[in-house]
Structures are given as C-alpha cells and as structure tokens.
Amino acid sequence: MNSEKEILQQNFIKKSLLYRFSQFLGVLLGARFFIAVLLTFALYVSTFFLFNQEESFRNFVFDFKVHGIIFCTVLTILAGGIINQFYDLEKDHIVKPFRTRIQKFIKQKYFLYAYLILCVVSLGVAWMISHRVFVFFVVYQFFMWFYSHKLSRIIILNNFTFVSLTLYPFFGMMVYYQTFSGKIFLMAIFLFLILLCIDIVKDILTKNVDKAFGYNTIPNYFKSRNTKIIIIALLIVTMLVSMKIIYKMGISGFMAYYFILGLFIIIFCIYLLLDYSRKSKLVTLNILRLWVFIGIIAMLLNGIENRFID
Known part of the structure; x- marks a missing residue:
C-alpha cells in the first residue's frame, strides 16, 4: 500500500511540475520572450557600436538612463507580444498549434493581467527617466495595441506598421544620441x-x-x-x-x-x-x-x- 501511495504521489508531483513548466513556457511563448531577448541584444550592440561611438565602455556600462530605456523597451515588446497573441488567438490555433497548446494551461485573463503589469512598470520606469521618454513609450505602447487590435487586418498598413514598430526603439536610440x-x-x-x-x-x-x-x-x-x-x-x-x-x-x-x-x-x-x-x-x-x-x-x-x- 505504501509503495502504491508513493508511486501515486510521485506521479502527482511529476504532473504538477509538468503543468507548472507548461504554464511558464506558455507565458514565455505568449510574450514572445525569445524575440525580446534577440531585440535586446540587437539594441545593446547597435547602441554602443553604432549610435554611441564616442562614449567609453565604462561610461556606457554606468549610463543607467540608457539601460532604463532598453529595460522599458523590453517590457513593452513583451507586452506587445501578449496583446498580439490575445487578438490573434483563433488564427494562432491553426498557424502555431504547438504554442497555443502550451498556452491553454493559462487562462487568457492572466495574460491580460501580465500585459497591464508590463505596461505600467515600463511607463513607471520611463517616467522616472524623463517626461520625453515617458511620451515615447506611451506612443510605442499605443501603436503596439492599435496594431494588434486594428492595423494587423488592413492591407499594406499591417506590414509597414509591424516593421516600423520593430525599428521604433532603434530610432529612439538614434534620436537620444543625436546620431544622424x-x-x-x-x-x-x-x-x-x-x-x-x-x-x-x-x-x-x-x-x-x-x-x-x-x-x-x-x-x-x-x-x-x-x-x-x-x-x-x-x-x-x-x-x-x-x-x-x-x-x-x-x-x-x-x-x-x-x-x-x-x-x-x-x-x-x-x-x-x-x-x-x-x-x-x-x-x-x-x-x-x-x-x-x-x-x-x-x-x-x-x-x-x-x-x-x-
């Protein structure tokens, strides 16, 4: 009896761990975490080696304003990924069956909570950096939402908006360093x-x-x-x-x-x-x-x- 109980407990723990892992993976996929990591890497590389060629590496490392802007960008991209998958859920069931199968472990309301938290934290940090940075991210987040809600269904505008939103943070860094x-x-x-x-x-x-x-x-x-x-x-x-x-x-x-x-x-x-x-x-x-x-x-x-x- 004890051995059967132990086996049942082990199976329950395994299922619980698998469920939790599936939830975690679902959040990452829903927020397009891996795309955000790639864009973060690209932002740091382009900022230091293209837009900011005069500043020393030491000064760049301790330029917390720049790190704050990139941090806000990452949070906004994650939030954009979540709201996009919320609007594209039915389409993703066919186009991305693996991702939607994983995301089924999490209710959609939790994705929306995560979206709101990411947006609020991003805007909060942006406000502490400067009012201009705050406005920059308000515009970014608005168009992220508007693209997912409306523009993604409009011919030509959907492609141009998607690409423009991808490049928007890089444009912001170029303006920040006045590198034209x-x-x-x-x-x-x-x-x-x-x-x-x-x-x-x-x-x-x-x-x-x-x-x-x-x-x-x-x-x-x-x-x-x-x-x-x-x-x-x-x-x-x-x-x-x-x-x-x-x-x-x-x-x-x-x-x-x-x-x-x-x-x-x-x-x-x-x-x-x-x-x-x-x-x-x-x-x-x-x-x-x-x-x-x-x-x-x-x-x-x-x-x-x-x-x-x-």
Missing part, C-alpha cells in the same frame, strides 16, 4: 526592406488562414504571383541600397563582408522565390531571418575590432 548620418540612414533602409520582405513572405505562408479570419494581406489582395513580384522588387532595391553602402559609405571590416555576401544571399532568395513550392518560401523566410541575426553579429564583431583591437 547617411550611413546609418541607409543601413536603416536596408533593415526596413529586409524586415518588410520577411513579413510579406510570412503572409504568403499564412495566406489561407489570414483570409479565413479576415486579415486583408498583400498575398490575399494581389494574389501569390504578384506578391512574389513585389518581394523580388523589394529585394532588388535592397541590393541597390547594399551597393550604395559598400561603395559610397566607406564601410569596412566585418560589416563590409556582410553587405557584400548579402548581395549573393539576396540573389539566392530571388532564385528561391521563382519556385512556386511552399518549401522554397519557407527556406527564403528562414534565410532572411538568419541574415538579420548574422548582421547583428557582424556589427558586434566590427565594433569590437574598431573600438577595442585597433
């Missing part, structure tokens, strides 16, 4: 175009689901063939921007290699898009996503080489 130059402007255009291509390719892959749930996307309005022409045109413009950066902006080191190799990556993506299979579009999507991440690593290595080794 032709090179940064072109790099921002390059990143905007790549992210826009990623978002449109993603819409092709979810075309039927988007149509069923009332999301008016470019692939549903212009059809797949014309959408591919649009993406290819955007990739060609991206190549032209890359060549401008390489030949006119005097870029060197790892970033130069990144943009040169990027020309061949983009050509390969165009070749993949000429294929009509779903697999080719999925490969294109993952290549472009990976290339954005490699760009962050290239910026990090380039910055370390320029600031610490030379």
Whole structure:
C-alpha cells in the first residue's frame, strides 16, 4: 500500500511540475520572450557600436538612463507580444498549434493581467527617466495595441506598421544620441526592406488562414504571383541600397563582408522565390531571418575590432 501511495504521489508531483513548466513556457511563448531577448541584444550592440561611438565602455556600462530605456523597451515588446497573441488567438490555433497548446494551461485573463503589469512598470520606469521618454513609450505602447487590435487586418498598413514598430526603439536610440548620418540612414533602409520582405513572405505562408479570419494581406489582395513580384522588387532595391553602402559609405571590416555576401544571399532568395513550392518560401523566410541575426553579429564583431583591437 505504501509503495502504491508513493508511486501515486510521485506521479502527482511529476504532473504538477509538468503543468507548472507548461504554464511558464506558455507565458514565455505568449510574450514572445525569445524575440525580446534577440531585440535586446540587437539594441545593446547597435547602441554602443553604432549610435554611441564616442562614449567609453565604462561610461556606457554606468549610463543607467540608457539601460532604463532598453529595460522599458523590453517590457513593452513583451507586452506587445501578449496583446498580439490575445487578438490573434483563433488564427494562432491553426498557424502555431504547438504554442497555443502550451498556452491553454493559462487562462487568457492572466495574460491580460501580465500585459497591464508590463505596461505600467515600463511607463513607471520611463517616467522616472524623463517626461520625453515617458511620451515615447506611451506612443510605442499605443501603436503596439492599435496594431494588434486594428492595423494587423488592413492591407499594406499591417506590414509597414509591424516593421516600423520593430525599428521604433532603434530610432529612439538614434534620436537620444543625436546620431544622424547617411550611413546609418541607409543601413536603416536596408533593415526596413529586409524586415518588410520577411513579413510579406510570412503572409504568403499564412495566406489561407489570414483570409479565413479576415486579415486583408498583400498575398490575399494581389494574389501569390504578384506578391512574389513585389518581394523580388523589394529585394532588388535592397541590393541597390547594399551597393550604395559598400561603395559610397566607406564601410569596412566585418560589416563590409556582410553587405557584400548579402548581395549573393539576396540573389539566392530571388532564385528561391521563382519556385512556386511552399518549401522554397519557407527556406527564403528562414534565410532572411538568419541574415538579420548574422548582421547583428557582424556589427558586434566590427565594433569590437574598431573600438577595442585597433
């Protein structure tokens, strides 16, 4: 009897632990925690090595105002992920079945509580930094909510708003450090175009689901063939921007290699898009996503080489 009780207790503990782990994983996935981590890393790299090239590493480490702004950004991104999954719940059941299965362990009201807490804490910290920073994050959070509530269903606006919200924190850091130059402007255009291509390719892959749930996307309005022409045109413009950066902006080191190799990556993506299979579009999507991440690593290595080794 005792052994049976012990076995039942052990099974109960295992199930409880699994349930708690599933809840924890559901929160992370719902808040898009891993995307927030990547954007945090990208913010620190771009802030120190691109926008803030004059300040020493020691001063940067103890610049708590900057860390506070990045902290507010992370909380806002997490909150944005939660409110987005709240509005996209029905669609995600089909598009992201694993994530929604995990999230079933948590009631939606708890996600909304988490959303409100993240927003309030973010705005509270922003208010302590400065009134301008507070306004900056009020605008950011409003458009995060408005995108999820309304703009994500409006053709073209959904893509442009999503990409703009992704780049909004970087724009804020550029304004904070008053770092305005032709090179940064072109790099921002390059990143905007790549992210826009990623978002449109993603819409092709979810075309039927988007149509069923009332999301008016470019692939549903212009059809797949014309959408591919649009993406290819955007990739060609991206190549032209890359060549401008390489030949006119005097870029060197790892970033130069990144943009040169990027020309061949983009050509390969165009070749993949000429294929009509779903697999080719999925490969294109993952290549472009990976290339954005490699760009962050290239910026990090380039910055370390320029600031610490030379």
